[in-house]
Amino acid sequence: MKKASIISVGNELLNGHTVDTNSAYLSGELFSIGIPVEGVYTVGDDISSILRAMNLSAGDTDVVLMTGGLGPTDDDITRQGFAKFLGRELQFHEELFEKIEDFFVRRDLKMPEKNRIQAYIPAGAKAISNDVGTAPGIMAGLKDKLFFAMPGVPSEMKKMFRESVLPELERFGRGQAVAVKKLKCFGAGESTIAEMIGDIMMRGRNPLINCTVSYGVITLHIIAEAEDKGKALKMAEDDERRLRGILGELIYGMGEQSLAEVVGQELARQHKTIATAESCTGGLLAKLITDIPGSSKYFLQGLVTYSNAAKIKELEVSAELIETYGAVSEEVASAMAGGVRKTAGTDFAIGITGIAGPDGGSEEKPVGLAYISVDCGLGCETRRFIFSGDREFIRFRTAQTALNMVRLRLKT
Helix, strand or coil: CCCEEEEEECHHHHCCCCCCCHHHHHHHHHHHCCCCEEEEEEECCCHHHHHHHHHHHHHHCCEEEEECCCCCCCCCCHHHHHHHHHCCCEEECHHHHHHHHHHHHCCCCCCCHHHHHHHEEECCCEEECCCCCCCCEEEEEECCEEEEEECCCHHHHHHHHHHHHHHHHHHHCCCCEEEEEEEEECCCCHHHHHHHHHHHHCCCCCCEEEEEEECCEEEEEEEEEECCHHHHHHHHHHHHHHHHHHHHHHEEEECCCCHHHHHHHHHHHCCCCEEEEECCCCCHHHHHHHCCCCHHHCEEEEEECCCHHHHHHHHCCCHHHHHHHCCCCHHHHHHHHHHHHHHHCCCEEEEEEECCCCCCCCCCCCCCEEEEEEECCCCEEEEEEECCCCHHHHHHHHHHHHHHHHHHHHHC
16 A cells, blocks of 8 residues: 655754644645555754655655745755755756746746746756745656655645645555544543454554543544545444444544533534533633524523632522532532522533632542542432543543543433
8 A cells, every 4th residue: 555754844843843734734634535644854954964864765766746845946946855865857847937037927926036046957857846936846756656846835735735736646556545433432531442343453453443632532533444435434344333332332432522512512413402500620611512503492501600609699599508618629529510400491400519729628638639520310320520621621521521521411
């Protein structure tokens, strides 16, 4: 199977001033046409570094895509590195120069002399048209491999890739296909899920199962390779069914679905409504719910009752309850959920109280402690959790867990 490498060039990528979004974009586009990315390299504006990355890439893969370093300034030396890799001299192209010059003329500007370097490309290579900027791309073949250099400016790179590079790669990659299925899981850790599915995650297997983690959400990527899209898709679907049989309700969605989206869809389907009362999450849960278009159909009210006084006034939590058990307690979380459900008149309500840190914890009630209560009128379920991490992680994980509790309650 033909594979690709990506080389991002620029000192600004190494010093943290610029985030490399080009590699992520190109990886996704290549994957969609069945050419997986084997490696991504980030190098500075240095000919020896560019040459080393090209040699490594050419040794491992069949396609090499470079972005950046095609500008007119002295630090833009990708074309020189490209030429050295090919063992060829840079050649001046009059037609490229005229096009670059016309770019400035149409804007009533005088072209700086430095832009002349952009009309040079390695001998025998093909220039790739750039209708957005002044830097033409470069394409060359060597030993049954394809090499491309594109501008680093994302808007220029994307247009050039879609219009000129992608068609070349689609022809080059005929006879191979990749299909991907993503299963989203919540409610168990990465290692637990890995133990449950066992040998299915074995390296070298086709389909390959990869796993990523973000704020407690485990995403299983099913990656199937075959000679055509239909066969690859069937292989991925077979593994999907197998994983669903093993993981059951731990799987909450597919693709890019969020917990908030899945919960919202189910609330709407069942014609149910929900309200929230939050303390330590500070309205984050309500935000996640209302980030979903159409959430007004089921989300009626959200209260942030951060202080004890607010809990007493807005949710009718008794002062005696808070005094006896503390604001961070199972009893108060339950009272918060019941209070907001009564106030809003909803089918479901969530109450959250906890200690997000970094201060405020104790031996009895440590930082990361959260009580989450889900009240549906027929009963109130309250659970105690201790989450590790910084303040942002604790708050987000608490809100996600609350959504998952509602999701599971909606299944009953």
